[in-house]
Amino acid sequence: MSKDQHIDFIKIQNNSITAAEGLLFQTEKQIDPFKFLGDAYKFFGITYPKFFKMDGLSKAGLIAAELLSEKVSIEKNTGLIFSNSSSSLDTDLRFQDSMKSFASPSVFVYTLPNIVLGEISIRHQIQSENAFFISEKFDPALILDYAEIQLKNSACENVLCGWLNLHNNEYDVFLWHVAGLEDLQSQRGQLLKIYATTHE
Amino acid sequence: MRQVFLKSDSIISPMGFGSGTNLQQIRLQQSALKLQKPTSKYPSGYYAGILDNDIIDHSFSLIGNCKNYSKLEKMLILAINDVVIKESIDFEHTALVIATTKGNIDLLNSDAFTKERVELWKMAQVVADFFEFQQKPIVVSNACISGGLAIKTAADFIKYGKFDSAIVAAGDLVSDFVLSGFQSFQAMSELACKPFDARRNGISLGEAAAAVYLDTKPSEDTEIEFIHAVTTNDANHISGPSRDGEGLYQAISRLKLFTGISSEEIDFISAHGTATVYNDEMEALAFSRSQLDHVPLHSLKGYLGHTLGASALIESIMLKHGMLNNEMLISKNFENLGTSVPLNITTEVSQKELGTALKTASGFGGCNIAMLFEKTEAHE
Numbered sequence: 001m002s003k004d005q006h007i008d009f010i011k012i013q014n015n016s017i018t019a020a021e022g023l024l025f026q027t028e029k030q031i032d033p034f035k036f037l038g039d040a041y042k043f044f045g046i047t048y049p050k051f052f053k054m055d056g057l058s059k060a061g062l063i064a065a066e067l068l069s070e071k072v073s074i075e076k077n078t079g080l081i082f083s084n085s086s087s088s089l090d091t092d093l094r095f096q097d098s099m100k101s102f103a104s105p106s107v108f109v110y111t112l113p114n115i116v117l118g119e120i121s122i123r124h125q126i127q128s129e130n131a132f133f134i135s136e137k138f139d140p141a142l143i144l145d146y147a148e149i150q151l152k153n154s155a156c157e158n159v160l161c162g163w164l165n166l167h168n169n170e171y172d173v174f175l176w177h178v179a180g181l182e183d184l185q186s187q188r189g190q191l192l193k194i195y196a197t198t199h200e
Numbered sequence: 201m202r203q204v205f206l207k208s209d210s211i212i213s214p215m216g217f218g219s220g221t222n223l224q225q226i227r228l229q230q231s232a233l234k235l236q237k238p239t240s241k242y243p244s245g246y247y248a249g250i251l252d253n254d255i256i257d258h259s260f261s262l263i264g265n266c267k268n269y270s271k272l273e274k275m276l277i278l279a280i281n282d283v284v285i286k287e288s289i290d291f292e293h294t295a296l297v298i299a300t301t302k303g304n305i306d307l308l309n310s311d312a313f314t315k316e317r318v319e320l321w322k323m324a325q326v327v328a329d330f331f332e333f334q335q336k337p338i339v340v341s342n343a344c345i346s347g348g349l350a351i352k353t354a355a356d357f358i359k360y361g362k363f364d365s366a367i368v369a370a371g372d373l374v375s376d377f378v379l380s381g382f383q384s385f386q387a388m389s390e391l392a393c394k395p396f397d398a399r400r401n402g403i404s405l406g407e408a409a410a411a412v413y414l415d416t417k418p419s420e421d422t423e424i425e426f427i428h429a430v431t432t433n434d435a436n437h438i439s440g441p442s443r444d445g446e447g448l449y450q451a452i453s454r455l456k457l458f459t460g461i462s463s464e465e466i467d468f469i470s471a472h473g474t475a476t477v478y479n480d481e482m483e484a485l486a487f488s489r490s491q492l493d494h495v496p497l498h499s500l501k502g503y504l505g506h507t508l509g510a511s512a513l514i515e516s517i518m519l520k521h522g523m524l525n526n527e528m529l530i531s532k533n534f535e536n537l538g539t540s541v542p543l544n545i546t547t548e549v550s551q552k553e554l555g556t557a558l559k560t561a562s563g564f565g566g567c568n569i570a571m572l573f574e575k576t577e578a579h580e
Binding site for chain 1: 384436437
């Protein structure tokens with residue numbers, strides 16, 4: 001796996017957070033995934049009071065971006081190109097539930113998948129390209145192809161890419177950084193393998 | 201670099217089926233927005249543009265089995281079908297890019313279809329399968345810039361050769377879900393929305409679907425070319441626009457930088473203009489900072505309401521027709537300027553050579569898009 005080491009990524013699956021160098025944080029599988037994210041937030045010493053107001057997708061995205069930002073440059077001209085399968089369905093169901101009594105505006109605002117791009121942009125003061133795609137399964141070619149064009153167009157200088165899904169109380173998060181065009185080409189063909197590798 | 205042209209298009213809305221019908225209704229100053237029944241938050245009722253199921257089924261029954269498709273799927277299929285019958289589409293290679301914010305959200309907790317149907321990728325696949333598109337559809341869901349971002353996505357991919365042509369479609373519904381949400385924000389207008397007006401007081405929701413065919417082959421006629429688009433994030437607030445219009449200003453500035461176009465060369469602006477107090481003020485500041493305050497501008501929200509993920513596609517299609525006809529459509533429900541800086545809002549039908557035009561949109565999550573379209577004169 002040494003060939004894969006140069007891809008900076010953060011993966012959140014099965015109540016564990018892993019990076020290229022290995023396991024970063026883990027709790028028992030039985031722990032509620034939302035509590036797991038809260039525990040991770042505390043464990044990594046992240047201080048961002050707004051965290052607790054966010055929905056699940058934004059919390060997971062924020063933690064993953066935070067951990068990546070310690071290793072790579074995430075700045076004003078970092079493009080954010082994300083994708084998932086279930087859009088904001090988890091929060092949609094919560095909002096639908098709240099409609100029975102008091103429809104909550106603070107829940108409603110999270111019923112869009114791209115809100116996490118806004119949260120990450122606020123946290124890291126990014127003002128660059130945003131795109132959120134929905135595909136049945138993780139499709140790195142779609143994300144990389146779009147990222148490649150944005151880099152070639154000088155629309156952004158580097159890209160934070162992500163697969164960020166929350167469905168049936170299960171997180172499937174894979175964020176990675178593309179430093180530039182050369183980096184991007186070297187990642188082709190590797191991402192699915194890294195995404196599928198479990199660190200147990 | 202390959203050129204990308206906006207070919208045949210269609211709009212399926214409460215004002216009618218087809219771009220021509222919608223354009224005609226706009227010229228006649230008609231509106232899809234009708235007074236709806238009162239709710240606890242809106243005791244005097246509110247305005248929305250809602251498409252009657254029977255009208256959809258009347259048209260859809262000619263091409264498919266109404267029972268097998270959701271309301272939004274039928275609207276999208278009707279829009280795409282309208283394009284397909286005017287173009288010779290190669291379904292093996294042509295891409296389908298679909299924009300939506302909430303898709304089949306009306307099916308949440310419904311037993312009418314399988315649970316999977318509420319997933320946006322599934323809805324897109326159902327629509328793609330109707331026409332037997334061989335490529336997996338690409339779904340863009342990026343709040344209220346989705347329809348514009350879908351054009352950008354398709355055009356970017358065409359320019360760089362991922363595919364040669366695409367149908368871009370977009371649609372969203374006025375669902376109880378979305379109504380409750382905007383009501384909870386108290387973001388809805390009791391009157392039909394009044395973009396950029398001094399008495400504007402919120403949005404009116406509308407439902408619609410639209411489609412446009414993009415390809416690289418210039419025709420012999422005058423046509424509209426997609427030049428470039430830029431997105432930015434405000435990095436300011438997830439549910440409110442930046443107070444100084446910085447994100448949209450950045451999008452417009454970068455678009456000008458990348459295309460080499462100057463503010464003086466922009467003949468017309470199709471704005472987002474949702475008619476919330478803050479959005480329209482934010483846009484006005486961004487246009488003013490971009491030295492575009494003199495450029496004729498409209499918002500079409502007074503006709504169709506805010507059609508969410510479909511709006512930027514519908515407005516781009518209308519912009520295309522406006523450019524081809526050198527016609528500046530009236531910004532409906534505008535009376536007195538209600539922004540802190542001047543804007544040149546179209547209040548009467550007027551003709552002007554429209555060679556270059558800007559389309560902008562902004563949405564929740566702090567996203568903005570600025571798109572540039574140019575007229576390519578007829579070849580000899």
